[in-house]
Amino acid sequence: MFLRSEHNPILTVDSLTFPANSVFNPGATVLQDGTTLLLVRVEDRRGLSAIHVATSTNGVTDWTVDETPLLGPDPNHTWCEWGFEDARVSWVDEIDRYVITCTAYGEPGPCVYLATTTDFTSIDSGRVAMPPEDKNAALFPRRIDGDWLLLHRPVSVARGAADIWLSRSDDLESWRMPEQLITRRPGGWWDAARIGIGPPPIETTEGWIILCHGVRQTMSGAIYRMGAVLVDLEQPWIVRNRCEEWLLSPTAPYERIGDVGNVVFPCGAVHHLEKNELYVYYGAADTTVCLATASVPDLLDVLLKGAVV
Numbered sequence: 201m202f203l204r205s206e207h208n209p210i211l212t213v214d215s216l217t218f219p220a221n222s223v224f225n226p227g228a229t230v231l232q233d234g235t236t237l238l239l240v241r242v243e244d245r246r247g248l249s250a251i252h253v254a255t256s257t258n259g260v261t262d263w264t265v266d267e268t269p270l271l272g273p274d275p276n277h278t279w280c281e282w283g284f285e286d287a288r289v290s291w292v293d294e295i296d297r298y299v300i301t302c303t304a305y306g307e308p309g310p311c312v313y314l315a316t317t318t319d320f321t322s323i324d325s326g327r328v329a330m331p332p333e334d335k336n337a338a339l340f341p342r343r344i345d346g347d348w349l350l351l352h353r354p355v356s357v358a359r360g361a362a363d364i365w366l367s368r369s370d371d372l373e374s375w376r377m378p379e380q381l382i383t384r385r386p387g388g389w390w391d392a393a394r395i396g397i398g399p400p401p402i403e404t405t406e407g408w409i410i411l412c413h414g415v416r417q418t419m420s421g422a423i424y425r426m427g428a429v430l431v432d433l434e435q436p437w438i439v440r441n442r443c444e445e446w447l448l449s450p451t452a453p454y455e456r457i458g459d460v461g462n463v464v465f466p467c468g469a470v471h472h473l474e475k476n477e478l479y480v481y482y483g484a485a486d487t488t489v490c491l492a493t494a495s496v497p498d499l500l501d502v503l504l505k506g507a508v509v
């Protein structure tokens with residue numbers, strides 16, 4: 201279903217003009233002029249992460265990565281003293297801005313941070329949207345039934361549970377009515393340990409495609425894979441179908457070996473409407489940025505046949 205780019209990994213630390221440990225887990229969007237823009241997580245040689253802007257005219261090769269981070273560790277605030285991680289980005293017509301959701305990391309624990317920008321050179325407004333421990337958030341790009349909808353992944357320390365929740369807001373500032381949307385499957389399933397959102401939901405006539413990561417614990421550590429869920433177009437709090445099988449699993453050497461081996465971690469997707477193709481940008485082994493593509497009709501075909509599990 202998903203075809204890996206022959207250029208994988210499409211972005212590595214060797215392409216940066218500044219020293220760093222790793223570059224991974226990219227959010228993605230396409231600008232007005234057709235440039236693909238990634239919000240990549242760059243981990244520096246202290247171990248702290250920042251969100252940097254990377255651009256390419258073809259979305260595959262020749263990336264330029266800004267040296268100055270868009271969001272970086274701030275020692276003046278405990279909640280982001282260790283930086284920002286794993287950005288997702290959506291263009292939101294109603295507010296004429298991009299909305300970035302990412303993890304702010306500091307002593308209180310990881311929390312969801314929501315920021316807006318018009319140009320990716322500065323942040324207009326930014327605030328913590330969900331207290332710790334909560335991460336892996338993505339916004340639906342338009343209001344539904346009058347509300348903004350945020351997908352996020354709180355952790356229940358008591359149960360060790362980490363599922364995808366949905367919360368609503370009138371103003372993108374205060375969030376209410378959290379409800380569980382997509383939960384881990386039990387026992388031997390590939391997403392039994394944790395499940396979290398990947399890129400922001402992708403709108404199609406059949407519903408919203410939600411790509412997610414699922415985690416399974418094994419005797420030699422966790423395996424992070426990618427799966428897909430289809431939720432209703434007008435009532436996205438209703439899960440229509442869920443693929444039983446994963447759609448991308450770490451098998452390539454660059455996904456198997458790295459700082460954290462056996463990880464594919466998608467945060468960005470670009471729907472190229474002319475080809476009806478999805479470009480999914482993902483982190484491989486917490487070390488590099490990779491790309492896999494799939495036909496949207498093929499993906500929907502699988503999703504429409506899938507069972508709700």
Ligand code: BMA
Pocket residue numbers: 225285286424460463465483486
């Ligand atoms: C998750 C996140 C990701 C990371 C993944 C695998 O919990 O922290 O940033 O890619 O673990 O290490």
